[in-house]
Amino acid sequence: MSTDVHVSSLQRGGRLAGRGIGRLFVWSWVLFSLAMLVWLILAAFKRNNSVFRDLWALPDSNEIQNFRDAWDLLNLARTTLNSVLTVGGGTALTMAVAAPAAYALTRMYFRGASPLISFFALGIGVPVHAIIIPLFVGLSEVNLTNNLWGLTLTYMGVSIPFAVFLMTGFFRSLPSELEEAAVMEGAGPLRVFFVMLPLARPGMVASALIVAVGLWNEFLLALVLTYDVDKRTIGVGLLNTFGAMRYTSNWVGLFASVVIMLTPLIILYTWMSRRIIEGLTVGATK
Amino acid sequence: MGVPSTMDVSPPHLRHDGRRAGAFIAPALAIYLAIIMAPTVATVWISFTEWRGIGDSPEFVGLENYRHLLKSDTFWGSFNRTLAILIAGGLVVFFFSFVFTMLLREMRAKRFIRAVLFFPNIVPPVALAIAWGVLLAPRNGLLNGFLEAIGLESATRTWLAPDLIFRSVIAGLVWIYTGFFITILMAGVDRIPKHFYEAADLEGATPRQKLFRVTLPLTWDVLSVAAVLWVITAIKTFEFIYAFGGSGTDPSISTWTLPVQVYAVALGNRSPIFALGQGSAIAVIMLALVGVLVVLVRRIMRRRGVEF
Numbered sequence: 108m109s110t111d112v113h114v115s116s117l118q119r120g121g122r123l124a125g126r127g128i129g130r131l132f133v134w135s136w137v138l139f140s141l142a143m144l145v146w147l148i149l150a151a152f153k154r155n156n157s158v159f160r161d162l163w164a165l166p167d168s169n170e171i172q173n174f175r176d177a178w179d180l181l182n183l184a185r186t187t188l189n190s191v192l193t194v195g196g197g198t199a200l201t202m203a204v205a206a207p208a209a210y211a212l213t214r215m216y217f218r219g220a221s222p223l224i225s226f227f228a229l230g231i232g233v234p235v236h237a238i239i240i241p242l243f244v245g246l247s248e249v250n251l252t253n254n255l256w257g258l259t260l261t262y263m264g265v266s267i268p269f270a271v272f273l274m275t276g277f278f279r280s281l282p283s284e285l286e287e288a289a290v291m292e293g294a295g296p297l298r299v300f301f302v303m304l305p306l307a308r309p310g311m312v313a314s315a316l317i318v319a320v321g322l323w324n325e326f327l328l329a330l331v332l333t334y335d336v337d338k339r340t341i342g343v344g345l346l347n348t349f350g351a352m353r354y355t356s357n358w359v360g361l362f363a364s365v366v367i368m369l370t371p372l373i374i375l376y377t378w379m380s381r382r383i384i385e386g387l388t389v390g391a392t393k
Numbered sequence: 394m395g396v397p398s399t400m401d402v403s404p405p406h407l408r409h410d411g412r413r414a415g416a417f418i419a420p421a422l423a424i425y426l427a428i429i430m431a432p433t434v435a436t437v438w439i440s441f442t443e444w445r446g447i448g449d450s451p452e453f454v455g456l457e458n459y460r461h462l463l464k465s466d467t468f469w470g471s472f473n474r475t476l477a478i479l480i481a482g483g484l485v486v487f488f489f490s491f492v493f494t495m496l497l498r499e500m501r502a503k504r505f506i507r508a509v510l511f512f513p514n515i516v517p518p519v520a521l522a523i524a525w526g527v528l529l530a531p532r533n534g535l536l537n538g539f540l541e542a543i544g545l546e547s548a549t550r551t552w553l554a555p556d557l558i559f560r561s562v563i564a565g566l567v568w569i570y571t572g573f574f575i576t577i578l579m580a581g582v583d584r585i586p587k588h589f590y591e592a593a594d595l596e597g598a599t600p601r602q603k604l605f606r607v608t609l610p611l612t613w614d615v616l617s618v619a620a621v622l623w624v625i626t627a628i629k630t631f632e633f634i635y636a637f638g639g640s641g642t643d644p645s646i647s648t649w650t651l652p653v654q655v656y657a658v659a660l661g662n663r664s665p666i667f668a669l670g671q672g673s674a675i676a677v678i679m680l681a682l683v684g685v686l687v688v689l690v691r692r693i694m695r696r697r698g699v700e701f
Binding site for chain 2: 330342365
């Protein structure tokens with residue numbers, strides 16, 4: 108009996124030690140990620156000739172010049188405008204068509220709704236690379252390549268499957284009392300939709316955020332479908348800045364560019380990380 | 394994930410015929426068909442032709458593009474690297490995700506940790522590639538610098554050399570995606586009612602028993618979704634590999650995966666070769682790979698879960 112107790116307390120000790128090592132590992136991973144972010148931000152304020160010589164030094168001067176360089180390297184005024192137009196427009200238009208679709212698919216109870224949801228979900232599995240060739244050819248046939256409208260339309264197309272899929276999850280979970288009351292009072296389908304829409308707001312905000320972040324970070328479609336310098340998005344601008352590094356070696360300018368591109372994301376994330384994270388996981392668990 | 398049939402539970406006065414619903418769905422469906430589905434079909438067709446793009450007329454060559462690929466070492470290299478990400482990367486990602494999820498369940502700072510680990514998933518892949526490049530740079534990289542600083546010069550490596558660079562790519566992908574899958578698994582674990590674990594604790598269950606008797610069966614649905622998502626993610630991941638493998642320009646062949654090769658042979662590269670037929674054939678193989686593996690994963694993982 109006493110040996111039993113002895114063994115189990117030994118096991119428990121081992122288990123606690125294991126858990127301690129595990130937690131240490133988790134915290135090292137967290138620290139590693141944070142350290143990398145902090146290093147990049149600090150590096151953006153360093154001088155190019157010393158940034159790699161003394162890796163762990165704090166910036167000794169406020170190198171605002173780096174950010175002026177980054178502004179030029181990224182062609183920031185133009186690329187930001189292009190990104191805001193295509194990402195903002197693409198997100199808004201995606202929501203405008205995906206919300207009614209998701210609503211009808213979950214709350215209008217018609218034959219064929221469920222296979223249609225699966226058909227939309229199928230699009231999530233189609234890699235962009237599998238369609239980019241005919242997409243490029245097709246859009247150039249109708250003069251929509253090298254055109255921000257063409258890019259916006261494409262952004263809608265690639266966002267719709269996920270947005271519809273995510274929002275069907277949200278609409279399905281809404282209570283039906285309000286809907287029934289509206290129908291009793293003789294409201295038509297469009298009126299009922301607008302009665303229900305505010306209830307789905309958290310889901311819509313989450314979906315819009317996820318779509319917008321994905322498009323903001325995207326560069327393949329922008330790279331292939333636009334080619335004039337004044338049509339570039341910020342993602343392509345950053346890629347080109349990175350690619351030009353082997354000629355310019357202006358590393359601190361590159362780091363400043365990264366910081367510029369990350370800033371809106373960090374602000375958004377500290378403010379709404381729970382919404383983004385929970386929105387993204389709702390599709391997987393509902 | 395199964396989509397529950399809405400027909401049988403629908404309140405009769407809310408039931409509509411398809412026509413009314415059609416008006417709500419038509420715009421989304423039209424754009425979806427035009428931008429995703431039509432090009433998918435077109436890709437299959439182009440893969441049977443030889444075509445240099447606009448100005449050239451496609452010439453039907455049957456299975457020639459596929460025959461060429463099956464004999465090409467470059468293609469098999471890309472194919473095997475894609476599988477390496479899928480399987481080796483997948484095992485590591487899921488191992489870490491599982492261990493972290495179990496550890497985080499009992500940690501107080503779990504929301505903060507989850508937010509930090511998830512963060513790379515909202516950062517532009519180019520920025521991640523830049524950070525990863527700075528970390529692993531051979532001469533003045535952070536990792537080698539750190540190893541030297543703590544007296545482990547012998548552990549420093551040329552991480553970006555051809556023989557190691559693809560492992561560095563996989564390590565980067567693991568760093569990025571583990572946070573995503575932790576988040577998904579945690580959402581599943583959080584749904585398990587606490588009293589299951591309390592009961593297990595009262596019975597004196599070991600952590601391993603809790604894992605296999607409580608956590609795994611009760612998160613099986615979520616796990617199956619996560620596995621499907623991993624298949625899709627692993628096969629289509631492109632931006633990080635492209636930007637990291639080429640430091641912002643055309644990546645070296647030793648880092649090519651299927652999507653990188655599609656881009657390289659069809660549209661990209663400093664001097665594009667516009668081999669649209671061949672690029673499309675690779676794209677079709679990618680699509681087939683996604684399709685087959687998704688069906689396979691769903692079949693393997695079906696119906697082992699427990700309702701609660």
